Amino acid sequence: MPITEITDLSSLLLRMLTQCQPLYSSGKVADYIPALAQVAPQQAAVAVATLDGKIFSAGAAQQNFSLQSISKIFGLVMAMNRLGDGLWQRVNMEPSGQPFNSIVQLEWEKGIPRNPVINAGAILVADVLVSHYSASKTAFLTFLRRLTGEEAIYADQQVYLSELEHGNRNAALAYLMKSFGNIEAGVPQVLEHYFHQCATAINCEQLARSLLFLANRGVQPHTNEQICSRRDAHRVNAILSTSGMYDQSGEFAFKVGLPAKSGVGGAIVAIVPQFGVITAWSPPLNRFGNSVVAMQLIQQLADELGLSLF
Numbered sequence: 001m002p003i004t005e006i007t008d009l010s011s012l013l014l015r016m017l018t019q020c021q022p023l024y025s026s027g028k029v030a031d032y033i034p035a036l037a038q039v040a041p042q043q044a045a046v047a048v049a050t051l052d053g054k055i056f057s058a059g060a061a062q063q064n065f066s067l068q069s070i071s072k073i074f075g076l077v078m079a080m081n082r083l084g085d086g087l088w089q090r091v092n093m094e095p096s097g098q099p100f101n102s103i104v105q106l107e108w109e110k111g112i113p114r115n116p117v118i119n120a121g122a123i124l125v126a127d128v129l130v131s132h133y134s135a136s137k138t139a140f141l142t143f144l145r146r147l148t149g150e151e152a153i154y155a156d157q158q159v160y161l162s163e164l165e166h167g168n169r170n171a172a173l174a175y176l177m178k179s180f181g182n183i184e185a186g187v188p189q190v191l192e193h194y195f196h197q198c199a200t201a202i203n204c205e206q207l208a209r210s211l212l213f214l215a216n217r218g219v220q221p222h223t224n225e226q227i228c229s230r231r232d233a234h235r236v237n238a239i240l241s242t243s244g245m246y247d248q249s250g251e252f253a254f255k256v257g258l259p260a261k262s263g264v265g266g267a268i269v270a271i272v273p274q275f276g277v278i279t280a281w282s283p284p285l286n287r288f289g290n291s292v293v294a295m296q297l298i299q300q301l302a303d304e305l306g307l308s309l310f
């Protein structure tokens with residue numbers, strides 16, 4: 001079915017959601033952050049926001065989940081806007097081929113993270129934000145409120161504190177980068193910012209709407225605001241295509257063919273240039289930290305609507 005002929009996607013989304021539900025049991029909810037281990041596994045939602053202002057959804061599309069690594073997209077756009085090309089002296093743009101929280105490559109590569117969407121890269125970006133904003137946590141939430149057009153975006157304190165308490169591996173990444181001179185601010189302050197942005201509570205519909213600018217050359221369609229340059233929208237999409245699904249990015253490009261980003265809260269967002277944004281959410285994760293049901297939903301939808309870029 002060509003996407004131009006779609007008037008009501010909701011019934012298609014509902015059918016796909018129902019078909020995917022047997023997959024709940026093939027994944028496992030993230031438990032290395034204790035607050036996330038308490039989330040009920042058998043939940044799912046999918047939403048599609050289009051550039052012409054429509055939203056289609058099915059399942060628990062207005063139920064909040066933890067944004068987690070998807071927050072790395074927003075942090076990156078803020079840091080690109082503040083620092084310009086200087087950012088790329090401090091973080092690379094290559095896929096890592098390693099798990100999202102891997103530490104070994106960072107030492108070999110002298111404290112320069114492979115890309116801004118693995119944990120090391122996002123902590124580096126958090127350092128840029130802490131160093132360039134007087135109140136970076138508030139600035140992050142303000143940015144998301146502006147993009148969604150909703151005030152009800154906040155950081156879940158329970159998730160924030162849980163990660164602060166159990167964030168030893170991220171602390172190791174941050175101190176290793178600091179030892180190479182690639183972190184400017186104090187490590188505790190950088191980690192607080194990073195955990196706070198990961199703890200953002202959001203739902204599928206809000207998330208899909210918030211990222212429409214990446215499908216529209218940097219311009220948020222409902223406000224006509226230029227959120228980032230056309231060149232930076234291209235660059236973010238390029239990084240998401242090669243690295244957004246971590247060491248499953250190759251498989252995702254092979255099967256789906258869209259820039260995408262996952263989070264251990266169970267959400268995946270996929271950008272469809274010139275069309276819109278798909279978000280899917282379901283807590284059980286595969287061994288790469290990507291939601292099993294959300295992957296399947298996005299794959300089926302992209303397949304059925306012919307959305308692949310390749």
Ligand code: DON
Pocket residue numbers: 068069070100101119163170195198262263264265288289290
């Ligand atoms: O730092 C962490 O480990 C988490 N706050 C975020 C990791 C994450 O979402 C990886 N995504 N699949």
